[in-house]
Amino acid sequence: MVSQLQAQDGVEGIGYPNSSGDLSSEMEVDAFRRLFPLRFFERHLSESIRPDGRPLGRARDTTLALGAVASANGSALVKIGLTTMLAAIKMEVMTPLKESPDEGCIAVEFHMPPICSPLVRPGRPAEVAPVVSKQFSGMIDLKDLSLVSGKAAWMAYLDIYCLDADGSLFDAALLSAVAAFSHLQIPVVSMNDEGRVIVVSEENDGGGDAVNKEKRKLRLCRTPISLTCILHKNYILADPTAEEESIMETLVTVVLDSSDQLVSLYKPGGPALAHTSSVQDCIALTRQRVKEVQTIFDETISGMEVD
Protein backbone atom coordinates (compact mmCIF):
# COMPACT_ATOMS: atom_id res chain seq x y z
CA MET A 1 0.00 0.00 0.00
CA VAL A 2 1.38 3.40 -0.93
CA SER A 3 0.43 6.46 1.01
CA GLN A 4 -0.75 9.65 -0.62
CA LEU A 5 2.37 11.50 0.33
CA GLN A 6 4.70 8.95 -1.12
CA ALA A 7 2.75 8.76 -4.36
CA GLN A 8 2.99 12.50 -4.86
CA ASP A 9 6.70 12.47 -4.22
CA GLY A 10 7.10 9.60 -6.62
CA VAL A 11 5.30 11.26 -9.50
CA GLU A 12 7.25 14.43 -9.06
CA GLY A 13 10.53 12.65 -8.60
CA ILE A 14 10.40 10.27 -11.48
CA GLY A 15 8.60 12.56 -13.89
CA TYR A 16 10.36 15.87 -13.66
CA PRO A 17 13.83 15.84 -12.21
CA ASN A 18 14.16 19.61 -12.21
CA SER A 19 16.98 21.20 -10.32
CA SER A 20 15.04 23.75 -8.31
CA GLY A 21 13.51 23.35 -4.85
CA ASP A 22 13.89 20.89 -2.04
CA LEU A 23 16.19 17.95 -2.51
CA SER A 24 13.43 15.58 -1.48
CA SER A 25 11.17 16.55 -4.36
CA GLU A 26 13.72 15.84 -7.07
CA MET A 27 14.73 12.43 -5.81
CA GLU A 28 13.05 9.14 -6.33
CA VAL A 29 11.13 8.05 -3.29
CA ASP A 30 13.09 4.86 -2.85
CA ALA A 31 16.37 6.71 -2.96
CA PHE A 32 15.12 9.28 -0.49
CA ARG A 33 13.95 6.49 1.78
CA ARG A 34 17.37 4.88 1.78
CA LEU A 35 19.43 8.02 2.05
CA PHE A 36 17.40 9.90 4.63
CA PRO A 37 15.40 7.22 6.39
CA LEU A 38 14.66 9.30 9.45
CA ARG A 39 13.44 12.31 7.46
CA PHE A 40 11.40 10.02 5.28
CA PHE A 41 9.66 8.60 8.33
CA GLU A 42 9.22 11.91 10.07
CA ARG A 43 7.50 13.36 7.02
CA HIS A 44 5.04 10.51 7.14
CA LEU A 45 4.59 10.75 10.89
CA SER A 46 3.76 14.43 10.70
CA GLU A 47 0.84 13.41 8.49
CA SER A 48 -0.16 10.75 11.04
CA ILE A 49 0.47 7.92 8.65
CA ARG A 50 3.16 5.32 8.21
CA PRO A 51 4.83 4.32 4.96
CA ASP A 52 2.86 1.08 4.85
CA GLY A 53 -0.41 2.99 5.09
CA ARG A 54 -1.21 2.26 8.72
CA PRO A 55 -2.20 4.91 11.26
CA LEU A 56 0.37 5.22 14.04
CA GLY A 57 -1.46 3.19 16.67
CA ARG A 58 -2.59 0.27 14.56
CA ALA A 59 -0.99 -3.16 14.59
CA ARG A 60 -0.58 -5.14 11.41
CA ASP A 61 -3.00 -7.85 10.32
CA THR A 62 -2.64 -10.90 12.48
CA THR A 63 -3.43 -14.45 11.52
CA LEU A 64 -3.30 -17.54 13.62
CA ALA A 65 -3.22 -21.19 12.58
CA LEU A 66 -3.34 -23.92 15.18
CA GLY A 67 -1.86 -27.35 14.67
CA ALA A 68 0.68 -26.39 12.04
CA VAL A 69 3.11 -29.16 13.02
CA ALA A 70 1.49 -32.60 12.98
CA SER A 71 4.24 -34.39 14.89
CA ALA A 72 4.14 -32.02 17.85
CA ASN A 73 1.72 -32.22 20.75
CA GLY A 74 0.71 -28.64 20.28
CA SER A 75 1.69 -26.08 17.69
CA ALA A 76 0.74 -22.79 16.12
CA LEU A 77 1.80 -20.58 13.25
CA VAL A 78 1.39 -16.87 13.78
CA LYS A 79 1.76 -14.06 11.28
CA ILE A 80 1.79 -10.43 12.30
CA GLY A 81 2.16 -8.61 9.05
CA LEU A 82 5.14 -10.39 7.51
CA THR A 83 6.67 -11.50 10.80
CA THR A 84 6.15 -15.25 10.98
CA MET A 85 6.59 -17.43 14.04
CA LEU A 86 6.16 -21.15 14.36
CA ALA A 87 5.80 -22.58 17.84
CA ALA A 88 5.69 -26.26 18.69
CA ILE A 89 5.46 -28.10 22.00
CA LYS A 90 6.76 -31.57 22.59
CA MET A 91 5.88 -33.33 25.84
CA GLU A 92 8.22 -35.77 27.49
CA VAL A 93 8.06 -37.64 30.77
CA MET A 94 10.84 -36.82 33.21
CA THR A 95 11.70 -37.39 36.82
CA PRO A 96 10.93 -34.21 38.71
CA LEU A 97 13.59 -32.33 40.63
CA LYS A 98 14.07 -33.18 44.27
CA GLU A 99 13.29 -29.61 45.30
CA SER A 100 9.92 -29.64 43.62
CA PRO A 101 8.63 -33.24 43.47
CA ASP A 102 5.17 -32.37 42.20
CA GLU A 103 6.05 -29.86 39.53
CA GLY A 104 6.81 -30.24 35.86
CA CYS A 105 9.03 -28.09 33.76
CA ILE A 106 8.85 -25.87 30.72
CA ALA A 107 11.91 -25.28 28.57
CA VAL A 108 11.59 -22.45 26.11
CA GLU A 109 13.93 -22.19 23.18
CA PHE A 110 13.81 -19.36 20.70
CA HIS A 111 15.49 -19.94 17.38
CA MET A 112 16.44 -17.42 14.75
CA PRO A 113 17.74 -19.40 11.83
CA PRO A 114 19.49 -17.56 8.99
CA ILE A 115 16.36 -17.94 6.86
CA CYS A 116 14.57 -15.22 8.80
CA SER A 117 16.62 -12.14 8.05
CA PRO A 118 19.70 -11.01 6.12
CA LEU A 119 21.22 -9.76 9.34
CA VAL A 120 20.92 -12.49 11.89
CA ARG A 121 22.74 -10.69 14.61
CA PRO A 122 24.42 -13.04 17.01
CA GLY A 123 23.22 -11.05 20.00
CA ARG A 124 19.64 -11.00 18.92
CA PRO A 125 18.30 -14.49 19.62
CA ALA A 126 19.59 -14.48 23.15
CA GLU A 127 17.78 -11.29 23.91
CA VAL A 128 14.28 -12.44 23.11
CA ALA A 129 14.49 -15.99 24.45
CA PRO A 130 14.93 -15.37 28.18
CA VAL A 131 12.32 -12.66 28.07
CA VAL A 132 9.79 -14.96 26.42
CA SER A 133 10.45 -17.72 28.90
CA LYS A 134 10.08 -15.29 31.78
CA GLN A 135 6.54 -14.49 30.70
CA PHE A 136 5.63 -18.12 31.24
CA SER A 137 6.71 -18.16 34.83
CA GLY A 138 3.20 -17.42 36.08
CA MET A 139 1.13 -18.45 33.10
CA ILE A 140 1.02 -22.15 33.75
CA ASP A 141 0.78 -23.79 37.11
CA LEU A 142 3.72 -26.16 36.98
CA LYS A 143 1.85 -28.48 39.35
CA ASP A 144 -0.55 -29.22 36.49
CA LEU A 145 2.35 -30.88 34.72
CA SER A 146 2.85 -33.42 37.47
CA LEU A 147 1.92 -37.05 36.81
CA VAL A 148 3.01 -39.08 39.82
CA SER A 149 4.38 -37.02 42.66
CA GLY A 150 8.14 -37.43 43.01
CA LYS A 151 8.28 -40.00 40.20
CA ALA A 152 7.07 -38.55 36.96
CA ALA A 153 6.16 -35.18 35.57
CA TRP A 154 5.84 -33.59 32.17
CA MET A 155 8.64 -31.71 30.60
CA ALA A 156 7.28 -29.36 27.97
CA TYR A 157 9.78 -28.39 25.30
CA LEU A 158 8.54 -25.24 23.65
CA ASP A 159 10.46 -24.36 20.51
CA ILE A 160 9.75 -21.12 18.72
CA TYR A 161 11.14 -20.64 15.25
CA CYS A 162 11.27 -17.29 13.61
CA LEU A 163 10.72 -17.81 9.90
CA ASP A 164 10.51 -14.20 8.84
CA ALA A 165 11.78 -11.41 11.07
CA ASP A 166 9.99 -8.23 10.17
CA GLY A 167 9.87 -6.48 13.51
CA SER A 168 7.94 -6.98 16.75
CA LEU A 169 9.49 -10.41 17.18
CA PHE A 170 8.61 -10.64 20.82
CA ASP A 171 4.91 -10.02 20.20
CA ALA A 172 4.76 -12.71 17.56
CA ALA A 173 6.80 -15.16 19.63
CA LEU A 174 4.62 -14.72 22.69
CA LEU A 175 1.42 -15.00 20.69
CA SER A 176 2.58 -18.17 18.95
CA ALA A 177 3.61 -19.68 22.28
CA VAL A 178 0.27 -18.90 23.90
CA ALA A 179 -1.55 -20.31 20.87
CA ALA A 180 0.56 -23.47 20.93
CA PHE A 181 -0.25 -23.99 24.61
CA SER A 182 -3.95 -23.53 23.99
CA HIS A 183 -3.75 -26.13 21.22
CA LEU A 184 -1.73 -28.58 23.30
CA GLN A 185 -3.12 -32.09 23.70
CA ILE A 186 -1.32 -33.97 26.43
CA PRO A 187 -0.73 -37.58 25.39
CA VAL A 188 -2.25 -40.33 27.52
CA VAL A 189 0.30 -42.21 29.59
CA SER A 190 0.04 -45.20 31.85
CA MET A 191 2.19 -46.86 34.46
CA ASN A 192 3.49 -50.29 33.56
CA ASP A 193 4.29 -53.15 35.93
CA GLU A 194 7.85 -51.97 36.55
CA GLY A 195 6.58 -48.64 37.73
CA ARG A 196 7.70 -46.76 34.65
CA VAL A 197 5.52 -44.33 32.86
CA ILE A 198 4.95 -45.07 29.21
CA VAL A 199 3.04 -43.27 26.53
CA VAL A 200 -0.07 -45.12 25.45
CA SER A 201 -0.33 -45.23 21.71
CA GLU A 202 -3.75 -45.31 20.16
CA GLU A 203 -3.59 -48.84 18.68
CA ASN A 204 -2.42 -50.91 21.63
CA ASP A 205 -3.70 -50.11 25.05
CA GLY A 206 -0.40 -50.93 26.81
CA GLY A 207 -2.14 -52.65 29.74
CA GLY A 208 -2.32 -50.65 32.97
CA ASP A 209 -4.61 -47.70 33.57
CA ALA A 210 -3.99 -44.32 32.12
CA VAL A 211 -2.59 -41.97 34.74
CA ASN A 212 -3.95 -38.83 33.23
CA LYS A 213 -7.27 -39.61 31.57
CA GLU A 214 -8.81 -36.33 32.63
CA LYS A 215 -5.85 -34.02 32.33
CA ARG A 216 -5.53 -33.80 28.58
CA LYS A 217 -5.59 -30.04 28.34
CA LEU A 218 -3.44 -27.52 30.12
CA ARG A 219 -5.23 -24.77 31.96
CA LEU A 220 -3.76 -21.38 31.29
CA CYS A 221 -3.79 -19.24 34.41
CA ARG A 222 -3.56 -16.15 32.27
CA THR A 223 -3.10 -15.29 28.64
CA PRO A 224 -0.38 -12.71 28.23
CA ILE A 225 -0.61 -10.57 25.10
CA SER A 226 2.08 -8.09 24.23
CA LEU A 227 2.46 -5.03 22.09
CA THR A 228 5.74 -3.40 21.14
CA CYS A 229 5.73 0.33 20.54
CA ILE A 230 8.36 2.71 19.24
CA LEU A 231 8.80 5.99 21.03
CA HIS A 232 10.06 8.70 18.74
CA LYS A 233 9.73 12.34 19.71
CA ASN A 234 6.03 12.76 20.46
CA TYR A 235 4.96 9.85 18.32
CA ILE A 236 4.11 6.38 19.46
CA LEU A 237 4.17 3.74 16.74
CA ALA A 238 2.53 0.43 17.54
CA ASP A 239 3.79 -2.87 16.16
CA PRO A 240 6.85 -1.62 14.24
CA THR A 241 8.32 -3.33 11.21
CA ALA A 242 12.00 -4.24 11.02
CA GLU A 243 12.70 -1.08 9.04
CA GLU A 244 11.06 1.13 11.64
CA GLU A 245 12.88 -0.66 14.43
CA SER A 246 16.24 -0.07 12.78
CA ILE A 247 15.63 3.66 12.32
CA MET A 248 13.92 4.62 15.55
CA GLU A 249 15.56 2.70 18.31
CA THR A 250 13.50 3.21 21.46
CA LEU A 251 11.26 0.20 21.95
CA VAL A 252 8.78 -0.38 24.75
CA THR A 253 7.09 -3.74 25.11
CA VAL A 254 4.00 -3.92 27.28
CA VAL A 255 2.52 -7.29 28.22
CA LEU A 256 -0.97 -7.36 29.67
CA ASP A 257 -3.06 -10.39 30.49
CA SER A 258 -6.77 -10.93 29.98
CA SER A 259 -7.60 -9.64 33.46
CA ASP A 260 -5.77 -6.36 32.77
CA GLN A 261 -2.78 -7.15 34.94
CA LEU A 262 0.56 -5.76 33.85
CA VAL A 263 2.77 -8.77 33.27
CA SER A 264 5.73 -6.86 31.97
CA LEU A 265 6.81 -3.41 30.95
CA TYR A 266 10.08 -3.84 29.18
CA LYS A 267 12.20 -0.99 27.94
CA PRO A 268 15.85 -1.84 27.48
CA GLY A 269 17.43 1.56 27.20
CA GLY A 270 17.04 3.48 23.97
CA PRO A 271 17.75 7.13 23.16
CA ALA A 272 14.27 8.44 24.07
CA LEU A 273 13.02 8.60 27.62
CA ALA A 274 9.61 7.22 28.52
CA HIS A 275 7.53 9.72 30.45
CA THR A 276 4.44 8.87 32.41
CA SER A 277 2.14 10.07 29.66
CA SER A 278 3.80 7.95 26.98
CA VAL A 279 3.82 4.91 29.27
CA GLN A 280 0.10 5.40 29.79
CA ASP A 281 -0.45 5.69 26.05
CA CYS A 282 1.50 2.50 25.42
CA ILE A 283 -0.58 0.67 28.01
CA ALA A 284 -3.79 1.99 26.46
CA LEU A 285 -2.68 0.79 23.03
CA THR A 286 -1.86 -2.61 24.48
CA ARG A 287 -5.34 -2.84 26.05
CA GLN A 288 -6.84 -2.30 22.62
CA ARG A 289 -4.53 -4.88 21.16
CA VAL A 290 -5.45 -7.46 23.81
CA LYS A 291 -9.10 -7.13 22.77
CA GLU A 292 -8.18 -7.45 19.10
CA VAL A 293 -6.06 -10.53 19.66
CA GLN A 294 -8.72 -12.14 21.82
CA THR A 295 -11.28 -11.89 19.04
CA ILE A 296 -8.76 -13.43 16.64
CA PHE A 297 -8.20 -16.21 19.16
CA ASP A 298 -11.89 -16.86 19.61
CA GLU A 299 -12.48 -16.91 15.87
CA THR A 300 -9.65 -19.36 15.29
CA ILE A 301 -10.73 -21.69 18.06
CA SER A 302 -14.38 -21.69 17.00
CA GLY A 303 -13.21 -22.32 13.45
CA MET A 304 -11.26 -25.35 14.68
CA GLU A 305 -14.30 -26.75 16.44
CA VAL A 306 -16.40 -26.56 13.28
CA ASP A 307 -13.83 -28.67 11.47
Next chain:
Amino acid sequence: MEIDRIDGRTRNQLRPLACSRNVLNRAHGSASWSQGDTKVLAAVYGPKAGTKKNENPEKACIEVIWKAKTGQSAILKNFLMDLGKLEKEYEMILKRTLQSICILTVNPNTTTTIIVQVVHDDGALLPCAINAACAAFVDAGIPLKHLAGNKTYGCLQFIPLFKECFLTNALVCAVAICCGLVESGYVILDPTKLEEQKMKAFTYLVFPNSVLSVLPEGSLQEEGEPVEHGIITSVTQGAMGVDDYFHCLERGRATCEKMSAFLRRSLQPQTPK
Protein backbone atom coordinates in the same frame (compact mmCIF):
# COMPACT_ATOMS: atom_id res chain seq x y z
CA MET B 1 3.55 -0.19 59.11
CA GLU B 2 6.82 0.78 60.70
CA ILE B 3 9.03 -2.26 60.93
CA ASP B 4 7.69 -4.88 58.61
CA ARG B 5 10.83 -6.14 56.94
CA ILE B 6 13.11 -8.87 58.15
CA ASP B 7 16.13 -6.63 58.48
CA GLY B 8 14.18 -3.96 60.33
CA ARG B 9 14.05 -1.45 57.48
CA THR B 10 10.96 0.55 56.67
CA ARG B 11 9.41 0.13 53.23
CA ASN B 12 11.08 3.15 51.76
CA GLN B 13 14.45 2.58 53.32
CA LEU B 14 17.37 1.52 51.19
CA ARG B 15 20.23 -0.59 52.37
CA PRO B 16 23.43 1.31 53.08
CA LEU B 17 25.03 2.45 49.83
CA ALA B 18 28.74 2.46 49.24
CA CYS B 19 30.62 3.54 46.17
CA SER B 20 34.29 3.82 45.56
CA ARG B 21 35.94 4.54 42.28
CA ASN B 22 39.37 3.99 40.85
CA VAL B 23 39.65 0.69 42.70
CA LEU B 24 41.57 -1.16 39.98
CA ASN B 25 45.01 -0.09 38.90
CA ARG B 26 45.15 -1.29 35.29
CA ALA B 27 41.63 -0.50 34.20
CA HIS B 28 40.95 2.82 32.47
CA GLY B 29 38.10 3.35 34.84
CA SER B 30 36.69 1.26 37.63
CA ALA B 31 34.22 1.43 40.45
CA SER B 32 32.66 -0.77 43.05
CA TRP B 33 29.13 -0.28 44.20
CA SER B 34 27.34 -1.99 47.02
CA GLN B 35 23.85 -1.87 48.38
CA GLY B 36 23.85 -3.78 51.62
CA ASP B 37 25.34 -7.17 50.85
CA THR B 38 24.93 -6.91 47.10
CA LYS B 39 28.22 -5.82 45.65
CA VAL B 40 29.35 -5.33 42.08
CA LEU B 41 32.73 -4.39 40.68
CA ALA B 42 32.95 -2.76 37.25
CA ALA B 43 35.96 -2.02 35.08
CA VAL B 44 36.09 -0.05 31.84
CA TYR B 45 38.70 -0.55 29.12
CA GLY B 46 38.83 1.61 26.08
CA PRO B 47 37.86 3.19 23.83
CA LYS B 48 39.85 0.89 21.56
CA ALA B 49 39.98 1.29 17.80
CA GLY B 50 37.45 -0.50 15.62
CA THR B 51 34.02 -1.93 16.25
CA LYS B 52 32.81 -5.47 16.25
CA LYS B 53 31.01 -7.04 13.34
CA ASN B 54 27.42 -5.90 12.82
CA GLU B 55 27.92 -2.74 14.84
CA ASN B 56 27.50 0.70 13.39
CA PRO B 57 31.03 2.04 12.69
CA GLU B 58 29.73 5.59 12.74
CA LYS B 59 29.08 5.32 16.43
CA ALA B 60 31.01 4.13 19.43
CA CYS B 61 30.31 0.56 20.39
CA ILE B 62 29.93 -0.69 23.93
CA GLU B 63 30.71 -4.23 24.88
CA VAL B 64 29.47 -5.63 28.15
CA ILE B 65 30.94 -8.71 29.77
CA TRP B 66 28.96 -10.01 32.71
CA LYS B 67 30.84 -12.21 35.13
CA ALA B 68 28.65 -14.01 37.60
CA LYS B 69 29.90 -14.97 40.98
CA THR B 70 31.07 -18.50 40.36
CA GLY B 71 30.32 -21.48 42.51
CA GLN B 72 26.87 -20.18 43.21
CA SER B 73 24.48 -22.87 44.33
CA ALA B 74 21.59 -21.08 42.71
CA ILE B 75 19.29 -23.86 41.66
CA LEU B 76 16.60 -22.02 39.87
CA LYS B 77 13.06 -23.21 40.01
CA ASN B 78 13.10 -23.80 36.33
CA PHE B 79 16.48 -25.40 35.97
CA LEU B 80 16.69 -25.05 32.22
CA MET B 81 16.37 -21.31 32.43
CA ASP B 82 20.00 -21.55 33.31
CA LEU B 83 22.23 -18.84 34.59
CA GLY B 84 23.83 -18.38 31.21
CA LYS B 85 20.61 -17.09 29.72
CA LEU B 86 20.01 -14.72 32.57
CA GLU B 87 23.48 -13.34 32.23
CA LYS B 88 22.97 -12.82 28.53
CA GLU B 89 19.82 -10.89 29.24
CA TYR B 90 21.48 -8.75 31.87
CA GLU B 91 24.36 -8.10 29.49
CA MET B 92 21.92 -6.99 26.83
CA ILE B 93 19.94 -4.71 29.15
CA LEU B 94 23.12 -3.18 30.54
CA LYS B 95 24.47 -2.60 27.05
CA ARG B 96 21.31 -0.91 25.81
CA THR B 97 21.12 1.21 28.94
CA LEU B 98 24.71 2.35 28.64
CA GLN B 99 24.26 3.03 24.95
CA SER B 100 21.43 5.37 25.72
CA ILE B 101 23.37 7.39 28.27
CA CYS B 102 26.68 7.59 26.44
CA ILE B 103 27.33 10.15 23.77
CA LEU B 104 28.13 7.63 21.08
CA THR B 105 29.00 10.05 18.33
CA VAL B 106 32.03 11.43 20.16
CA ASN B 107 34.29 8.46 19.50
CA PRO B 108 33.01 6.78 16.35
CA ASN B 109 34.42 3.43 15.30
CA THR B 110 35.71 2.54 18.74
CA THR B 111 34.80 -0.13 21.21
CA THR B 112 34.60 0.40 24.94
CA THR B 113 34.55 -2.73 27.02
CA ILE B 114 32.99 -2.88 30.42
CA ILE B 115 33.44 -5.89 32.65
CA VAL B 116 30.94 -6.34 35.41
CA GLN B 117 31.97 -8.72 38.15
CA VAL B 118 29.33 -9.75 40.65
CA VAL B 119 30.98 -9.96 44.04
CA HIS B 120 27.89 -10.89 45.98
CA ASP B 121 24.25 -11.11 45.01
CA ASP B 122 21.76 -10.32 47.72
CA GLY B 123 18.89 -8.98 45.66
CA ALA B 124 18.53 -5.97 43.34
CA LEU B 125 21.52 -7.17 41.37
CA LEU B 126 20.81 -5.51 38.04
CA PRO B 127 20.23 -2.00 39.47
CA CYS B 128 23.40 -2.41 41.49
CA ALA B 129 25.32 -3.41 38.36
CA ILE B 130 23.95 -0.47 36.38
CA ASN B 131 24.99 1.94 39.12
CA ALA B 132 28.45 0.39 39.27
CA ALA B 133 28.79 0.59 35.50
CA CYS B 134 27.80 4.25 35.46
CA ALA B 135 30.28 5.06 38.20
CA ALA B 136 33.00 3.22 36.29
CA PHE B 137 32.15 5.15 33.11
CA VAL B 138 32.42 8.43 34.97
CA ASP B 139 35.71 7.27 36.43
CA ALA B 140 37.00 6.45 32.95
CA GLY B 141 35.91 9.87 31.76
CA ILE B 142 33.62 8.59 29.02
CA PRO B 143 31.31 11.46 28.07
CA LEU B 144 27.78 10.82 29.26
CA LYS B 145 24.46 12.49 28.82
CA HIS B 146 22.34 13.80 31.65
CA LEU B 147 25.37 15.39 33.19
CA ALA B 148 25.72 18.59 35.10
CA GLY B 149 24.30 21.56 33.31
CA ASN B 150 27.68 23.05 32.63
CA LYS B 151 27.68 23.04 28.87
CA THR B 152 31.42 23.10 28.43
CA TYR B 153 31.97 19.40 28.37
CA GLY B 154 31.98 19.45 24.62
CA CYS B 155 35.63 20.38 24.77
CA LEU B 156 36.41 17.50 27.05
CA GLN B 157 36.13 14.81 24.46
CA PHE B 158 39.77 14.00 24.49
CA ILE B 159 39.53 11.65 27.34
CA PRO B 160 41.17 10.43 29.43
CA LEU B 161 43.60 13.32 29.24
CA PHE B 162 41.03 15.55 30.81
CA LYS B 163 39.79 12.98 33.18
CA GLU B 164 39.95 14.94 36.39
CA CYS B 165 38.79 18.10 34.71
CA PHE B 166 35.87 16.20 33.26
CA LEU B 167 34.91 14.89 36.64
CA THR B 168 34.74 18.27 38.23
CA ASN B 169 32.51 19.64 35.54
CA ALA B 170 30.24 16.86 34.68
CA LEU B 171 28.82 14.33 36.96
CA VAL B 172 26.86 11.26 36.44
CA CYS B 173 24.53 9.66 34.27
CA ALA B 174 21.86 7.30 35.51
CA VAL B 175 20.58 5.77 38.67
CA ALA B 176 18.83 2.46 38.99
CA ILE B 177 16.49 1.15 41.63
CA CYS B 178 14.52 -1.99 42.33
CA CYS B 179 10.94 -1.65 43.58
CA GLY B 180 9.17 -4.74 44.85
CA LEU B 181 5.48 -5.33 45.22
CA VAL B 182 4.56 -7.52 48.15
CA GLU B 183 1.55 -9.83 48.19
CA SER B 184 -0.45 -7.49 50.40
CA GLY B 185 -0.14 -4.76 47.81
CA TYR B 186 2.42 -2.29 49.07
CA VAL B 187 5.71 -1.31 47.55
CA ILE B 188 9.08 -1.89 49.14
CA LEU B 189 12.36 -0.53 47.87
CA ASP B 190 15.68 -2.23 47.35
CA PRO B 191 14.66 -5.75 48.39
CA THR B 192 17.12 -8.38 49.53
CA LYS B 193 17.31 -11.75 47.84
CA LEU B 194 15.03 -13.29 50.44
CA GLU B 195 12.43 -10.58 49.96
CA GLU B 196 12.73 -10.86 46.19
CA GLN B 197 11.81 -14.52 46.31
CA LYS B 198 8.69 -13.86 48.36
CA MET B 199 7.52 -11.01 46.23
CA LYS B 200 4.53 -10.98 43.94
CA ALA B 201 6.26 -8.83 41.39
CA PHE B 202 9.14 -6.46 41.10
CA THR B 203 10.47 -3.91 38.70
CA TYR B 204 13.90 -2.53 37.93
CA LEU B 205 13.85 1.09 36.85
CA VAL B 206 16.60 3.31 35.52
CA PHE B 207 16.21 7.07 35.49
CA PRO B 208 18.55 9.80 34.31
CA ASN B 209 20.47 11.50 37.02
CA SER B 210 18.87 14.74 38.12
CA VAL B 211 20.41 17.59 36.21
CA LEU B 212 22.29 20.37 37.88
CA SER B 213 21.74 23.29 35.62
CA VAL B 214 23.36 26.66 35.50
CA LEU B 215 20.89 27.73 32.85
CA PRO B 216 18.43 30.37 34.04
CA GLU B 217 15.36 28.34 33.09
CA GLY B 218 16.18 25.78 35.75
CA SER B 219 15.73 22.09 35.14
CA LEU B 220 15.13 20.90 31.64
CA GLN B 221 11.58 20.02 30.78
CA GLU B 222 10.30 17.55 28.28
CA GLU B 223 6.60 16.96 27.68
CA GLY B 224 5.89 18.93 30.83
CA GLU B 225 7.94 16.60 32.98
CA PRO B 226 11.49 17.07 34.18
CA VAL B 227 14.01 14.99 32.26
CA GLU B 228 14.96 12.99 35.32
CA HIS B 229 11.43 11.58 35.43
CA GLY B 230 11.79 9.82 32.10
CA ILE B 231 12.43 6.10 32.21
CA ILE B 232 15.60 4.90 30.51
CA THR B 233 15.09 1.24 31.28
CA SER B 234 12.26 -0.69 32.81
CA VAL B 235 12.27 -4.42 33.47
CA THR B 236 9.51 -6.12 35.39
CA GLN B 237 8.89 -9.59 36.62
CA GLY B 238 5.61 -11.03 37.82
CA ALA B 239 2.12 -9.66 37.25
CA MET B 240 0.91 -6.49 38.89
CA GLY B 241 -1.86 -3.98 38.43
CA VAL B 242 -1.23 -1.04 36.15
CA ASP B 243 -1.75 1.35 39.06
CA ASP B 244 0.78 -0.57 41.10
CA TYR B 245 3.32 -0.01 38.36
CA PHE B 246 2.77 3.73 38.40
CA HIS B 247 3.02 3.63 42.15
CA CYS B 248 6.42 1.91 41.83
CA LEU B 249 7.41 4.52 39.29
CA GLU B 250 6.63 7.32 41.70
CA ARG B 251 8.57 5.72 44.53
CA GLY B 252 11.46 4.96 42.22
CA ARG B 253 11.71 8.58 41.09
CA ALA B 254 11.68 9.92 44.60
CA THR B 255 14.41 7.52 45.66
CA CYS B 256 16.52 8.09 42.59
CA GLU B 257 16.75 11.76 43.43
CA LYS B 258 18.39 10.84 46.70
CA MET B 259 20.59 8.24 45.09
CA SER B 260 21.85 10.66 42.49
CA ALA B 261 22.77 13.09 45.23
CA PHE B 262 24.76 10.29 46.83
CA LEU B 263 26.40 9.43 43.54
CA ARG B 264 27.31 13.03 42.96
CA ARG B 265 28.93 13.25 46.37
CA SER B 266 30.89 10.05 46.07
CA LEU B 267 32.17 10.83 42.58
CA GLN B 268 33.69 14.17 43.42
CA PRO B 269 37.35 14.06 42.48
CA GLN B 270 39.17 12.41 45.31
CA THR B 271 42.62 13.84 44.90
CA PRO B 272 42.93 17.16 43.15
CA LYS B 273 46.12 17.11 41.11
